[in-house]
Each structure stands twice: as structure tokens, then as C-alpha cells.
Amino acid sequence: MLQIGDLVFDNRFARLPSAFFARQAPTALPEPYLIALNPDVAAVLGVDPAEAHRPRFAEYLAGNRLLPGAEPLAAVYAGHQFGVFVPQLGDGRAILLGEVLAADGERYEIQLKGAGPTPFSRNADGRAVLRSTIREYLAGEAMHGLGIATTRALAIVGSDQRIYREQIETAAVLTRIAPNHVRFGSFEFFHYRGQTERVAQLADFVIETQFPDWVELPDRHLRLLDMAVERTARMIAAWQAQGFVHGVMNTDNMSILGLTLDYGPYGFLDHFEAARVFNHTDRGGRYAYAMQAQVGLWNLHALAEALSSLLPQEQRETSLAKFEPLFLAAYGDLMRRKLGLRDTDLADADLVDRLLHAMQDGRVDYSCLLRGLGGFRAHDPATRAPLQALSQTPQAIDAWLDEYALRLASQGEDDAQRQTRMDAANPLYVLRTHLAERAIRQAADQRDYSEIERLRRLLAAPFTPQPGAEDYAAPPPATDVAVELSCSS
Incomplete structure (x- = not known):
């Protein structure tokens, strides 16, 4: 395993003409400290997780010390934002350190998000807040655990530096990896x-x-x-x-x-x-x-x-x-897997559509119902009750279950085998907003980062029940207040 300073860079994007980027060194983050390290991404890169205990690790990932071989730059791009073309955007709070040759034989660009202003910051400070870095760190692992293509994050480095978004918050830097960061x-x-x-x-x-x-x-x-x-x-x-x-x-x-x-x-x-x-x-x-x-x-x-x-x-x-x-x-294909349907029927799209309408009408929790369907047994009326209990209009769910039972009967599969397949397609744990908010609040208010790691572990294996994690598989409490999210979230 490598020390972080021993990563081997081969910066192909930096060899493009200068029109594609502006060379930009990170701006030092005052007194950085490590908040989270993703051991799974460290393993992908071949970095020794023990690096987390070395002070220079946070210095490197804050941008205070440049990794040997890195050629920091900010890429330029444009974009349609809410349908309106903006002719110049660019990496306003992200700095690409370069491309490394990883332990898995692949190449990954390493980017520091929140490492200070660039020529494309449009008068902003180029920083990220702790809240947004925690949300992105966890989201990458949640999506990866679900098998959805995504960027991922190696680490979060924090600081007591105070910055303003919707409110005063503390700064943080996210270390993000991807094969490349080229955009439409x-x-x-x-x-x-x-x-x-x-x-x-x-x-x-x-x-x-x-x-x-x-x-x-x-x-x-x-x-x-x-x-x-x-x-x-x-x-x-x-x-x-x-x-x-x-x-x-x-x-x-x-x-x-x-x-x-x-x-x-x-x-x-x-x-x-x-x-x-x-x-x-x-x-x-x-x-x-x-x-x-x-x-x-x-x-x-x-x-x-x-x-x-x-x-x-x-x-x-x-x-x-x-x-x-x-x-x-x-x-x-994905919805058939989630419903435990082995073969294709032209009526399946209507079956899915009617389920979604029943879920919307009854304000049914999406993940809980789909996970719970694995336990449905057409011959056992008692297995309907937990599914009906999720809905404010249980009769609509009950009527849909009648259709579902007929569809299952047409494929003639053992219920236990079906449930095994469905449990591998319907996550028990998803990154619900209230769970992310709990981790953020503990980190920001108490400097307790344990909930970030607990969530990361759950989300890395979202289909497998984990002892003591029952609350993480439940809908948010009825008293939960919706959190307003913005682009700085």
C-alpha cells in the first residue's frame, strides 16, 4: 500500500492546450483536520488507510501541500442552467490535481472540491461547506453501493474557517475521484x-x-x-x-x-x-x-x-x-427485478404504472414498499397487512396486490427464491435526507464524525441487513421537518 505522497501521476488533461483550463494552485485551508476517510476508495487507489493518522495527509488533501507530480488546474466549460445558456462557467470551487495510476489498474483524476478560488469562481470564495461535502461524500457511496455510475470521494478535510452561504458555516474540502470530469x-x-x-x-x-x-x-x-x-x-x-x-x-x-x-x-x-x-x-x-x-x-x-x-x-x-x-x-428491466419478475410481459409497464399511482395516492414510502414486497405471499393474507399499513389508502394497495399475485402466479416460482432475488434489487438502506442531516448536525455541532462512517458502511452494502440498523431502514419520523436544499447543499 502507498503513502499518499507516493501516488504516480500521469496528467493527460494537463497536456491539452491551455484553452481548456487555467493553471491554479489550491489556496491553503487554515489548520486542516481529517473528518472522514473512505477506506474502499483508498483501496482502489492503493493508498494505505493508516495515512489517515499522519498529519501531512490532511495537509495534502486540503491543498496546503501539493502532491508530488500533481499539476493543479481548473477546467473551463459552459452550460445550460435551467435551460438558459451560460457561455462561461468552469471549475469555480474545484481544482484538478491530476490523473493517477491506481492499484486496480485504472486511471483516476483526483480533484479537490472547495480548495479555493479559481479564475472561474465568478467572485465567489471557491470554498465548500462541511454540509455539502458530507452530502457528496455519502451520496457517491450510496450510488456506488446501488450499482449506479458515479464519482466517488476519498476523504473530507475540515477547518474552523468560517464562510457564509445561507448561514455561517465551516469550510471543508472534498477529495473526489473519477475517470474524468469532462461535461456536456x-x-x-x-x-x-x-x-x-x-x-x-x-x-x-x-x-x-x-x-x-x-x-x-x-x-x-x-x-x-x-x-x-x-x-x-x-x-x-x-x-x-x-x-x-x-x-x-x-x-x-x-x-x-x-x-x-x-x-x-x-x-x-x-x-x-x-x-x-x-x-x-x-x-x-x-x-x-x-x-x-x-x-x-x-x-x-x-x-x-x-x-x-x-x-x-x-x-x-x-x-x-x-x-x-x-x-x-x-x-x-430494473423494475421487473425489483418486482421479482423473471420474464417479460407487455403488461408489466402498466403494472408498474398502477403501483406508482397507488403509492402516490397513499403517500407510500417508496423504498419500504418495494423491499416489503419480497415478503408478499399470495396465499397468505397476513403478508398484505404490513404493505397496506404503509399507505393512507390501503384499499388501493390491496387492489394492486391482487394484480401482482396473478402476475407472480404466471411465472410459477418458489416465493423464497423470488424474495432472495428481490432483496438483491431493493435496498434496505438508502441515503434519506434526514439521515444525512443527522450526520451533518453531529459533525457540525458536536465534532462527532462517527455517524458519517456508520452511514458509509450501511450504504456500501445497502441490500444486506445489518444488526442494530433497523431505524436506518425506516421512513423518516412523522414529526420530521423537511430540509430545504440549494445548490450549495
Whole structure:
């Protein structure tokens, strides 16, 4: 295992022309201290977890001391924010240290989020608050545990430095890793400036670094768009199936590799609500749960437009037309798994739709009901009661269970085998907002970081019951007050 200072860098993004970034050293964080270390990500990188006990570890991950071989920079990009094009954005509070060769044989970019201002900070301080770093740290592990493509975080480093967002809070730096951090908006930045050669350079960079087998192919740029369409469709299908709401699907927050990127005002559904919005500034519901597939396709149209200098319109349209069938197929497969359906029936989409309507009408907890369905036995009326108890309109759930029982009977499977499969598809533990808020409050008010680690462990194995964690699998208390989330969350 490596010490953090022994990571081997090979910074391919830094070798692009200077038009793609601004070189920017991190700004020192006053008296940094380690708040959380993710041992699973440390293992991916080959970093010894014992590094957490060495003072220089926090210095490196705060940006106070530069890792040997790092070439810090802030990437430039543009983006459509709530449908409005903003011609220049960029890494305003994130600094890319470089790309490392990891223990698993892969390459990962290491980025410090909250490491101080950059030329793209737009007069902001370039810092992140403890609240937002805890939420992103946990979200990456929650999504990874669910098998959803995502960026992940190695560590959180804190400081007593006070900064203002909606209120006075303390600063923190998140160490984030991903194969790359290129966004749809990275292409938009050069397209709308008419710099078509830069669009081609960026496209070829992504291909050379991520899909080297395509380099010599004449259709490589079409393959790039097809890849983005497919991965985005599968990612959003997984979001929908697990009840996740990203909260701010601007094109600058969309990864070219189909990774869940930039966790801000996100949330997992408690009771099912198709129009659920977690971002309190999203008054029109543009990024509501039920809108995510539509917005994903809208964003892909924006990406395709940014690639128009490389691909003729017919090819772009053909690629984009693949999104809906890919999304529907992926979502259908995931929901059949969650319902324990082995084979495909054309009526399954209606069965799922009627379940969601019954859940919405009865304000049913999304995760609890789907997990509980594994224990349903058509021949045992007693197994209906726990499911009915989750709903304010139990008769609607009961009527749906009649349909479900007929569907299960058509596949003739042993109930125990079905439940085993369903338990592997329906998480017991999800990152509910009140659980994240509990960890944040203990960290901020008591300097107690144990709840962050407890949640991380649960979310890393969300399908497996863990002793003493029953409360973490329950809906929020009825007295729970909804937390307002913003882009700084």
C-alpha cells in the first residue's frame, strides 16, 4: 500500500492546450483536520488507510501541500442552467490535481472540491461547506453501493474557517475521484465560440483516454455520442428505479461518461411523489423526479448540437433517437427485478404504472414498499397487512396486490427464491435526507464524525441487513421537518 505522497501521476488533461483550463494552485485551508476517510476508495487507489493518522495527509488533501507530480488546474466549460445558456462557467470551487495510476489498474483524476478560488469562481470564495461535502461524500457511496455510475470521494478535510452561504458555516474540502470530469458543457464552451478545432480536440481526448480502441475508426465521434446517449439513458433509468432525484441537471453537471456528477440539492424519495423536487430554487419543477428522463434527453440534444461540427444532422438525430428505447428498456428491466419478475410481459409497464399511482395516492414510502414486497405471499393474507399499513389508502394497495399475485402466479416460482432475488434489487438502506442531516448536525455541532462512517458502511452494502440498523431502514419520523436544499447543499 502507498503513502499518499507516493501516488504516480500521469496528467493527460494537463497536456491539452491551455484553452481548456487555467493553471491554479489550491489556496491553503487554515489548520486542516481529517473528518472522514473512505477506506474502499483508498483501496482502489492503493493508498494505505493508516495515512489517515499522519498529519501531512490532511495537509495534502486540503491543498496546503501539493502532491508530488500533481499539476493543479481548473477546467473551463459552459452550460445550460435551467435551460438558459451560460457561455462561461468552469471549475469555480474545484481544482484538478491530476490523473493517477491506481492499484486496480485504472486511471483516476483526483480533484479537490472547495480548495479555493479559481479564475472561474465568478467572485465567489471557491470554498465548500462541511454540509455539502458530507452530502457528496455519502451520496457517491450510496450510488456506488446501488450499482449506479458515479464519482466517488476519498476523504473530507475540515477547518474552523468560517464562510457564509445561507448561514455561517465551516469550510471543508472534498477529495473526489473519477475517470474524468469532462461535461456536456465542456463541449458547449468551444462550440458556441465557433472553435470547432477545440471541440474535435476534446472529443479525441475523451476517445484516446477512455476508448483507445476507437482512435483509428472513422466513426469514432458518432461512437462517442452513442456512448453518451446509452450511458445517460441507463444512469437515469437507475435513478428512477431507485427513487433518486439529482436536483440540478444542468448540462454543466452532466458527465460525458454517464457518471452521476455534482451532488448538490439531491435526494432519495421517501413517500412516492412524481413531482418531487429537492432544490428549493426549482420552483417550476424542471428537475423533478418524473422529469429526469425528459431533461436527460434535452441535455443530450444540447451535447449533440455541440458536436455538430463533427457529425452531420442525420447521424445526430439517429443517435438521439436511441435514448427513449434504451431508457425504457433499462427502466423496465430494473423494475421487473425489483418486482421479482423473471420474464417479460407487455403488461408489466402498466403494472408498474398502477403501483406508482397507488403509492402516490397513499403517500407510500417508496423504498419500504418495494423491499416489503419480497415478503408478499399470495396465499397468505397476513403478508398484505404490513404493505397496506404503509399507505393512507390501503384499499388501493390491496387492489394492486391482487394484480401482482396473478402476475407472480404466471411465472410459477418458489416465493423464497423470488424474495432472495428481490432483496438483491431493493435496498434496505438508502441515503434519506434526514439521515444525512443527522450526520451533518453531529459533525457540525458536536465534532462527532462517527455517524458519517456508520452511514458509509450501511450504504456500501445497502441490500444486506445489518444488526442494530433497523431505524436506518425506516421512513423518516412523522414529526420530521423537511430540509430545504440549494445548490450549495
